[in-house]
Amino acid sequence: MRFVILHESSSRIRVRVPKYNMTMEQADILEYYLRNKPFVVQATVHDRTSDASIRYRGGAEGRKALLEALRGFSFSDEKAIALVPEQTSRALDHKYQEKMVSMVMFRTLRNIFLPIWLRNGITIVKSAGFIAKGIKSLSKGKLEVATLDATAITVSMLRNDFDTASSVMFLLDIGDTLGEWTRRKSVTDLASVMSLNVTKVWKKTEDVDVLVDVKEVKPGDKIVVRTSNVIPLDGKVVEGSASVNQATMTGESIPVRKEPGGYVYAGTVVEDGSCVIEVAQSAGTGKYDQIVKIIEESEKLKSETEEKAFHLADRLVPYSLAGTVITYLLTRNATRALSFLMVDFSCALNLSMPLSMLSAIKEASKYDISVKGGKFLEATATADTVIFDKTGTLTHATPSVVDIITFGDAKEEESLRIAACLEEHYPHSVANAVVEEAKKRHISHEEMHSKVDYVVAHGISSNIDGKNAIIGSYHFVVEDSKSVVPDGEEGKIDTLPTEYSHLYLAIDGVLQAVICIFDPLREEAADVIKELYELGVSKVCMLTGDNERTAAAVAKKLDLTEYRAEVLPEDKLAFIKAEHAAGRKVIMVGDGVNDAPALSESDVGIAVNEGAAIAREIADITISSDDLRRIVLLRRISMQLMERIDNNYKFIVAFNAGLIGLGVAGILKPSSSALFHNGSTILSGLYSTTPLLSESEEDIKELDYEEA
Structure with missing residues (x-):
């Protein structure tokens, strides 16, 4: 694409496309194309003047990459067109x-x-x-x-x-x-945000489930949707059963049970269970209109x-x-x-x-903060309690695998293959780390298991080659499931490094491996909490499923008012209800499946970048920037x-x-x-x-x- 640079300063550039009468559709294509680039911080395209204002990062290298991206852009590029959500606010x-x-x-x-x-x-x-x-x-x-x-x-x-x-x-x-x-x-x-959340879906075939682009799914195809996943397309349940949370659409946090024969709608979320859905409508046909109709009938906004x-x-x-x-x-x-x-x-x-x-919601969006209604800005301003999840929230959203400790005659590569095969079905920061490690090591982990069951805040259970395979926390794998450590290797458990989070993998009741996950605190976390205190928040808490030692160390380092360790979703929910009973207004910040009940119960639920689909859908506010300082800006706004x-x-x-x-x-x-x-x-x-x-x-x- 040809363009002219009109103005330029540090990290900012304004260009003009020599195109007479740019359409709104073309402006959206260019704007979302630019926003999707990792070196672009913010992009706004003005269709009336054919100008584009762009903020970028990376200095000279970022500028070079931006100019190359502009030169390589085409309004007819199908990949660029696919980045535009079903509906944008430009026409409105x-x-x-x-x-x-x-x-x-x-x-x-x-x-x-x-x-x-x-x-x-x-x-x-x-x-x-x-x-x-x-x-x-x-x-x-x-x-x-x-x-x-x-x-x-x-x-x-x-x-x-x-x-x-x-x-x-x-x-x-x-x-x-x-x-x-x-x-x-x-x-x-709100509808546009919901429409952007799903790009891939598990398509059911005769042999195995295949991960495909949602736009490839046609009416009559069957897709598999499991716990914590967004239902991407309208359809009828033909196998299995699930509790479907429709909070973002109806404002009701109580899930609805869907059995075979029941109809499900795009944009709702499976809170518990799994089901096979026969698709009634392909992507982009009626989803937005249904979401808008249901939202407009609610009092949520x-x-x-x-x-x-x-x-x-x-x-x-x-x-x-x-x-x-x-x-x-x-x-x-x-x-x-x-x-x-x-x-x-x-x-x-x-x-x-x-x-x-309207002005406040627009201003928040400039900081990568999507607010789903004015009432949530009001509640954010008056809240006196802020509760954080730890993993993926106070810590980085991209933890990494640093070690795999095997037991018995188990092999490290095989253990990672099994773990990645199970974890890829339930996206969470820790699960993503396991899948990413397998990818780095070029380990193929095609579907080799039967039905996968997800136990919220505990782990995953399935069968591989006729053997029971479970992966999750120590409490789930060893205490609840009674898996045993091979004789003579009990000492390995006692010497596991405390600075890491641990995933336990057991096959047929015998511990096979412990995967060590490095999950460092965000650099800005301490400053964010300090500023929240300065902005009138009297209580900042952390609720985590991690062990007591790790939680205590984090709480001390961040100067938290209070913390709870080894908590389950119902424990987080109970904690917030207790705060409400005490007359306090609560903000909950989380990113995982186990945060969903707490996000629904809180006065303001905030989901952070790269969180689980159910967390983003249920949350009242989503922050797409990987920076907790946006919470401080939200409070100020x-x-x-x-x-x-x-x-x-x-x-x-x-x-x-x-x-x-x-x-x-x-x-x-x-x-x-x-x-x-x-x-x-x-x-x-x-x-x-x-x-x-x-x-x-x-x-x-x-x-x-x-x-x-």
Whole structure:
């Protein structure tokens, strides 16, 4: 592809594609192509100008790789096209931006070119919808904002003040449009995130299960989905049974049991069990629409703060109407009485609240943080307890195998082959380490076992060549399964290095090998925990399945408030319930299958990069960056958001109350009150779109990129 460099600075470059009228689809292809490159930190493509703004890492080498990638790009490249999710927010943003511009342009041109009698006629026709809403509210015996709006519009028109009535309706329409935009964007972003999570699937054949690209699966094919895996395609269960968690789609964390004959939907997750699914629809046919429909029917994305603000506006309606009547009775002055009706608190609230949430979610996305609804930002700001899983969360997501200790006459290579064959079915950081080690050693581990059973937080069990094979923790393999250590080799167990995590492999009840996994703490972990304390978190805990000695050492090094070792999923769940019973608000940060119940139970579940599919799906917030400092940035964004909402709230109430007071005193005419009210509404809306993070925090972000 040909391109021109427009501007360049350290780690940033802006290029222009000499292409007239770039389509939204082409912009998405280029943007996702760039984002998929390991040396690209952030990429934004502007379809209207054909420009691309790119942040990259790696200095001169990174710049060279980026330019080569741009030269080798083609809009018709099928691999690049495949990187684009089923739906993106670009088209949605364009739709609402154009709608907003059209509304403003129509109003401006109407006021300039149309005669007064025609403008007034349009206002009368448009008012019918607002008046109908007010009457509907009254028919239910309620005095709501719709009633006040209808009264203000009607009285203004009766007083021949059509301009004021038109302005009120215009601002109400703007607020409704922005609220709709906020909600639809949240749903679209959530559905897109879900659509990106599955690229491979186990396809069932007559001989063995084969790992294939999800786009190769056709209707009628049979796929195998096991514990912790996302169901990638719609279909009917034909074998096995499973508990399916639909938390991200319905908001309900209670799993649904699926038996043969039952129908399952793409985007849900197998929490327990395994099943064979006969595919009904191939990838990209209806999945997004189903996800959107179910999410839109849930209450999951609504913010409590937004709800309270809107309820406040409703609660003020009786006082506004009463103030109108009392002022008229006392002054016999209709102009002063109308001051209460001309100032509508709901206009500014309906505009600023959705804009604040939309702006915050957008800003978080720039830091590789995907937020699945405004309510989770609110909860993040007020949480006083943060709980971390250890493996893959406080430690690196890519641990490595450092040693394989064999027992009896077992061979190291054969032990690793068996372990990799079992572990590849259940992606987790430790399992990934085993599979990666086999790959490094060029050890083939084709399917050679029967049905694989996964015991959450314990291990995996199967049969190989008629022999029972199990792999997992010491508790699962030795204590629960009663596997024995070959005679004379008991000392090997006692001398296992404590700085490593251990995977135990046993065949037919006899220990065959212990795989040592190096799982170092993240370099930034201690600083992140320190900063969380500074940001008002009073309790930072760690819940891990590791042994007591390892957990105690980590807790001391990180200055944790509390920790629990050798815990099961139900133990993590119980811990969070106890925190809730104590009146605390909890954030849970995890990445594994055993974190899923805790992520569902917490007020905010955060899944980190490269975690298990079920963790990412159930989580309310996902962090795709491999850096825990994003949690600190998330806390800052959410706290700044709540401060902004509080400031907007106080300003709107105080300013509009002042306008009412000036109107009642006869200082301001109703038309002037409406003008100042509308102006303040626009100002609060513009303020809501400004960045939440300060320049110093932007510097932190830039520093992170440079270090990377």
